[in-house]
Amino acid sequence: xxxxxxALGAAAAFIAxxxxxxxxxxxSSTLIDGQIVEIYVFLLAAFTGFQIITKxxxxxxxxxxxxxxxxxxxxxxxxxxxxxxxxxxFINIMGIVAVAAATINVVGGFVITDRMLKMFKKTEAPK
Amino acid sequence: MIDQQIGALFVQxxxxxxxxxxxxxxxGLTKPDTARRGMQLAAVGMVLAIIGTLLNHExxxxxxxxxxxxxxxxxxxxxxxxxxxxxxxxxxxxxxxFGALAVTLVGIAEFVHYRDVAGGPGVVxxxxxxxxxxxxxLTITGSFMAFGKLQGFVTGRPVxxxxxxxxxAAVFLGAVxxxxxxxxxxxxxxxxxxxxxxxGVMTVLALIIGVTLVLPIGGADMPVVVSLLNSYAxxxxxxTGFAIGNNILIVAGALxxxxxxxxxxxxxxxxxxxxxxxxxxxxGGEKAAVSAKSAEGLTTRSITAEDAAMRIGYxxxxxxxxGYGMAVAQAQHAVRELAELIEKRGGRVRFAIHPVAGRMPxxxxxxxxEANVPYDHLFDLEEINEEFHACDVALVLGANDVTxxxxxxxxGSPIYGMPILNVQDAEQVIVVKRGxxxxxxxxxxxxxxxxxxxxxxxxxxxxxxxxxxxxKGL
Numbered sequence: 073x074x075x076x077x078x079a080l081g082a083a084a085a086f087i088a089x090x091x092x093x094x095x096x097x098x099x100s101s102t103l104i105d106g107q108i109v110e111i112y113v114f115l116l117a118a119f120t121g122f123q124i125i126t127k128x129x130x131x132x133x134x135x136x137x138x139x140x141x142x143x144x145x146x147x148x149x150x151x152x153x154x155x156x157x158x159x160x161x162f163i164n165i166m167g168i169v170a171v172a173a174a175t176i177n178v179v180g181g182f183v184i185t186d187r188m189l190k191m192f193k194k195t196e197a198p199k
Numbered sequence: 200m201i202d203q204q205i206g207a208l209f210v211q212x213x214x215x216x217x218x219x220x221x222x223x224x225x226x227g228l229t230k231p232d233t234a235r236r237g238m239q240l241a242a243v244g245m246v247l248a249i250i251g252t253l254l255n256h257e258x259x260x261x262x263x264x265x266x267x268x269x270x271x272x273x274x275x276x277x278x279x280x281x282x283x284x285x286x287x288x289x290x291x292x293x294x295x296x297f298g299a300l301a302v303t304l305v306g307i308a309e310f311v312h313y314r315d316v317a318g319g320p321g322v323v324x325x326x327x328x329x330x331x332x333x334x335x336x337l338t339i340t341g342s343f344m345a346f347g348k349l350q351g352f353v354t355g356r357p358v359x360x361x362x363x364x365x366x367x368a369a370v371f372l373g374a375v376x377x378x379x380x381x382x383x384x385x386x387x388x389x390x391x392x393x394x395x396x397x398x399g400v401m402t403v404l405a406l407i408i409g410v411t412l413v414l415p416i417g418g419a420d421m422p423v424v425v426s427l428l429n430s431y432a433x434x435x436x437x438x439t440g441f442a443i444g445n446n447i448l449i450v451a452g453a454l455x456x457x458x459x460x461x462x463x464x465x466x467x468x469x470x471x472x473x474x475x476x477x478x479x480x481x482x483g484g485e486k487a488a489v490s491a492k493s494a495e496g497l498t499t500r501s502i503t504a505e506d507a508a509m510r511i512g513y514x515x516x517x518x519x520x521x522g523y524g525m526a527v528a529q530a531q532h533a534v535r536e537l538a539e540l541i542e543k544r545g546g547r548v549r550f551a552i553h554p555v556a557g558r559m560p561x562x563x564x565x566x567x568x569e570a571n572v573p574y575d576h577l578f579d580l581e582e583i584n585e586e587f588h589a590c591d592v593a594l595v596l597g598a599n600d601v602t603x604x605x606x607x608x609x610x611g612s613p614i615y616g617m618p619i620l621n622v623q624d625a626e627q628v629i630v631v632k633r634g635x636x637x638x639x640x641x642x643x644x645x646x647x648x649x650x651x652x653x654x655x656x657x658x659x660x661x662x663x664x665x666x667x668x669x670x671k672g673l
Binding site for chain 1: 229452
């Protein structure tokens, strides 16, 4: 069931992302078109996330928090653009701070999640 | 021009791949044995997204990006590698702050940027920008306060003062009012300084809200707060995606928001609080006013480690109930040793974990996993609650309110209706506790006065070490 939903969600996200790309490049499209698609993306991702995450056992709730935190540090992507784009210097500097803050979460978040998950072991089979 | 289009296409493909990796990675977390590989996949997705972004045609200089990446890695890597598992609640709380900081800075930068763009951001983007900055800013200070409370440099007690709710409401309404005004006046692009000033004041008010939101919340309510901040950080990241028209941010933020939202609901259910009650804070305050059953005339039975060892050593079926006290005493390794000893003697040991035991969702599981307790020995409330009546000894370790039978049988009790572990059904109960202090709810626990209950006073770690030594000598 989860597999099915995941596939559905991934497919929907794929369609949504590709559609929005073409909508953004097509000169004739209006502003609203792209943003309607963004709302689709949000709803589908939230729905998929909801379906999957309700199935995460309480056992793994702390790694789950660390993991979603690391994933949402994808705001690094937005920070990178602000640090590197042609903007006033103070904006670039804000970008540097944002890149650093998000990188802390990306690097630290994935490392610590892995450290935690490494600890969860089953009872060893009796020899 | 063609190059730019191919570049843009490559970026989108990288983002799609990353989205799929994130979703599949989270799916891995639904089972302990697939979790690790799942998260490694998600990490690959992250790298993919970053590489894709570096090809963005807007980027003209890389030196600033490199500085940020190096500084961030230099702080993040040691934090990831060295933070002890016992400090995990603080680590999670502070990471929400970093995430929110990045998002808020992006929000401010984008707002300033749109002043130079003809036509301005438009209504939808302005709504997203404002939301992003509002929620980002309050998550920065809220998470920092949560971090302070967990780390111990801000008092863990609820801080309240007269007129608090009124002031909070005023600040909140002020921030929301400015937000709405900004959307109404700045969507078409602002020219004067009024927009900048309003945006600045809104951000400052949001920073204040973060402080006042977490200040009145006590230590034991931290699982809810940390989950809620997790959700806010995610929603702010998602709003960033709307503001800059970036789908990967929308997807990742939505996933984070969903997880925080689900955890907040689970935690508030486990505390028998409505979600609204949690959202609008101010909990922990009114409880003290409710009078609970007095302990007068009741006596407890105190036993020594030697007595406890006799009972535990010959028990066939033991359920251990860990709570925050175990985390404070860092007794998880001593617990594991005791559990192994009982098993060697032919007994069965299981751990019963209440959803809100500790300071964050899953706190006890992480600590016990660190001490090498196999995860198939750890059980949730629903899984194990029917098993207590068949167990010889229930060993309560620094847990209090989550075992209080008053939640079931005393409608006048402030915790009435909260799901509890049915410890009182066990053949006999041993409670390891430092003293007779009440739990967070500030009420007496009837469990301690039952005939079948014995109290073993002392620091959980040293008491358990004594018990282990005694059991070895049996």
